[in-house]
Amino acid sequence: xxxxxxxxxxxxxxxxxxxxxxxxxxxxxxxxxxxxxxxxxxxxxxxxxxxxxxxxxxxxxxxxxxxxxxxxxxxxxxxxxxxxxxxxxxxxxxxxxxxxxxxxxxxxxxxxxxxxxxxxxxxxxxxxxxxxxxxxxxxxxxxxxxxxxxxxxxxxxxxxxxxxxxxxxxxxxxxxxxxxxxxxxxxxxxxxxxxxxxxxxxxxxxxxxxxxxxxxxxxxxxxxxxxxxxxxxxxxxxxxxxxxxxxxxxxxxxxxxxxxxxxxxxxxxxxx
Amino acid sequence: xxxxxxxxxxxxxxxxxxxxxxxxxxxxxxxxxxxxxxxxxxxxxxxxxxxxxxxxxxxxxxxxxxxxxxxxxxxxxxxxxxxxxxxxxxxxxxxxxxxxxxxxxxxxxxxxxxxxxxxxxxxxxxxxxxxxxxxxxxxxxxxxxxxxxxxxxxxxxxxxxxxxxxxxxxxxxxxxxxxxxxxxxxxxxxxxxxxxxxxxxxxxxxxxxxxxxxxxxxxxxxxxxxxxxxxxxxxxxxxxxxxxxxxxxxxxxxxxxxxxxxxxxxxxxxxx
Numbered sequence: 209x210x211x212x213x214x215x216x217x218x219x220x221x222x223x224x225x226x227x228x229x230x231x232x233x234x235x236x237x238x239x240x241x242x243x244x245x246x247x248x249x250x251x252x253x254x255x256x257x258x259x260x261x262x263x264x265x266x267x268x269x270x271x272x273x274x275x276x277x278x279x280x281x282x283x284x285x286x287x288x289x290x291x292x293x294x295x296x297x298x299x300x301x302x303x304x305x306x307x308x309x310x311x312x313x314x315x316x317x318x319x320x321x322x323x324x325x326x327x328x329x330x331x332x333x334x335x336x337x338x339x340x341x342x343x344x345x346x347x348x349x350x351x352x353x354x355x356x357x358x359x360x361x362x363x364x365x366x367x368x369x370x371x372x373x374x375x376x377x378x379x380x381x382x383x384x385x386x387x388x389x390x391x392x393x394x395x396x397x398x399x400x401x402x403x404x405x406x407x408x409x410x411x412x413x414x415x416x417x418x419x420x421x422x423x424x425x426x427x428x429x430x431x432x433x434x435x436x437x438x439x440x441x442x443x444x445x446x447x448x449x450x451x452x453x454x455x456x457x458x459x460x461x462x463x464x465x466x467x468x469x470x471x472x473x474x475x476x477x478x479x480x
Numbered sequence: 481x482x483x484x485x486x487x488x489x490x491x492x493x494x495x496x497x498x499x500x501x502x503x504x505x506x507x508x509x510x511x512x513x514x515x516x517x518x519x520x521x522x523x524x525x526x527x528x529x530x531x532x533x534x535x536x537x538x539x540x541x542x543x544x545x546x547x548x549x550x551x552x553x554x555x556x557x558x559x560x561x562x563x564x565x566x567x568x569x570x571x572x573x574x575x576x577x578x579x580x581x582x583x584x585x586x587x588x589x590x591x592x593x594x595x596x597x598x599x600x601x602x603x604x605x606x607x608x609x610x611x612x613x614x615x616x617x618x619x620x621x622x623x624x625x626x627x628x629x630x631x632x633x634x635x636x637x638x639x640x641x642x643x644x645x646x647x648x649x650x651x652x653x654x655x656x657x658x659x660x661x662x663x664x665x666x667x668x669x670x671x672x673x674x675x676x677x678x679x680x681x682x683x684x685x686x687x688x689x690x691x692x693x694x695x696x697x698x699x700x701x702x703x704x705x706x707x708x709x710x711x712x713x714x715x716x717x718x719x720x721x722x723x724x725x726x727x728x729x730x731x732x733x734x735x736x737x738x739x740x741x742x743x744x745x746x747x748x749x750x751x752x
Contacts, residue, residue, distance in 0.1 A: 232583075270580045274583040274591065277552050280548065280549050301603075302542075304542055305626070305627035305629075306628075306629075308502070309542070311543055311545070312545065315548070319547075319548050328575060328603070330601060330602045330633065331622065332627070332628070332632030333629040333632055334628050353577070355604070355606050355607070356578075356605065357577075357603050357605040357606040357607050357608075360605055360651055362602070362604070364638050364647060365638060366637060367638070367639055372636070
């Protein structure tokens with residue numbers, strides 16, 4: 209999916225919600241476990257209940273990889289089930305030397321047909337650029353993550369007072385464009401969003417950490433939104449595990465509606 | 481596998497060779513393509529030809545992941561075929577927030593029974609520590625990688641002149657011990673090995689970049705070896721693609737023998 213189409217979807221759905229399909233077989237309602245592919249059935253019902261309220265789905269690949277071949281099958285079926293006008297993110301945090309990153313890019317873009325993959329930047333340019341060679345596909349580079357360990361290295365200052373995540377933004381933005389790169393910035397780091405927007409005013413940001421991790425969508429929009437919206441706010445556990453019972457899809461829809469309603473207002477307030 | 485057993489294997493085989501099973505279906509000899517699982521057949525013959533000369537095998541997961549479910553099956557069969565007294569490394573460069581890294585750890589340690597996984601440190605402590613909770617399993621953290629992009633961020637100096645990879649070593653060594661953590665240091669960065677040994681004198685280092693990428697084993701041993709040997713030198717393309725013809729396994733053995741012979745001398749010179 210290209211940027212124009214993504215922006216069109218945001219404007220038409222009045223939403224910049226991304227739903228994280230972090231589907232853990234140990235957490236899904238027990239009545240699904242009798243079915244042949246419980247993980248896919250769970251995802252299917254979540255998608256059916258929320259697809260008019262979100263613009264992106266983001267399966268975290270670890271949850272599928274941990275189930276071996278069955279997990280990869282559930283993932284592929286899930287991806288095939290997602291409507292084509294919804295942006296898809298393989299939250300895989302991959303990255304390797306050039307010829308190997310190209311293998312990962314082919315795995316997610318060609319074999320599975322994801323729109324985007326998240327990438328860890330530690331190995332630098334040749335770990336990211338192979339993902340930029342596919343038309344209408346995106347590399348989403350980790351900048352400032354929402355987890356506790358995100359503070360271990362990402363905010364280390366260099367001799368000029370520049371923090372590592374700022375160096376990552378400044379260097380990596382030269383590898384691609386705002387039409388094939390996005391950045392991960394945790395919702396728990398909103399105090400940095402204004403600074404980040406000075407470095408990358410136009411890029412889309414993927415913002416996890418709303419809900420279970422404590423971030424809130426108003427603050428993210430206040431400091432992160434640009435004229436194309438420019439943010440995808442992800443919620444995973446807060447939506448998909450809103451209920452652990454037979455009404456899980458219904459409750460997932462209710463939580464998604466709450467967020468979408470806030471997003472509609474925020475988009476309007478920003479003239480979008 | 482625990483550290484004592486690994487050291488015992490090194491001393492007994494007179495080798496610290498790790499062979500990278502970066503098996504690309506586009507590069508393997510054409511006569512294998514008629515078989516049901518060409519990737520596994522290739523690996524099987526490489527293993528048969530080299531298992532007395534090396535102490536570790538390291539499949540790079542991207543090569544298998546890019547083949548979808550078939551690739552994961554080939555990988556599992558390969559892993560099951562590797563003799564149990566040889567150390568296995570899932571070169572996956574994973575890493576995510578804590579509960580998600582735990583999923584990756586289960587995937588590689590429990591489902592597939594690898595001895596170790598390579599980890600990208602950008603997301604900090606909780607991306608690494610879940611891998612340290614499994615008995616006799618190892619986290620191998622990227623420190624200074626052999627690729628061109630390795631210079632983009634890893635050598636950035638902080639206010640005290642400390643480079644990022646040094647910060648990664650100093651901080652992360654506190655998360656585990658020399659019995660469950662190793663570090664990746666590229667053979668193309670030998671000039672840094674003496675400095676690295678000041679920070680982590682006892683840890684094992686996984687050293688890729690010998691052969692196709694230009695590093696050499698004597699320099700690695702000179703600056704990196706400690707009293708337990710403390711290095712695993714990896715060669716991938718230089719061994720497994722030494723011939724692209726029907727004699728590929730024989731040629732792989734010849735290349736492995738050349739390296740093992742050098743390693744035997746280096747071990748003796750260091751009193752091991």
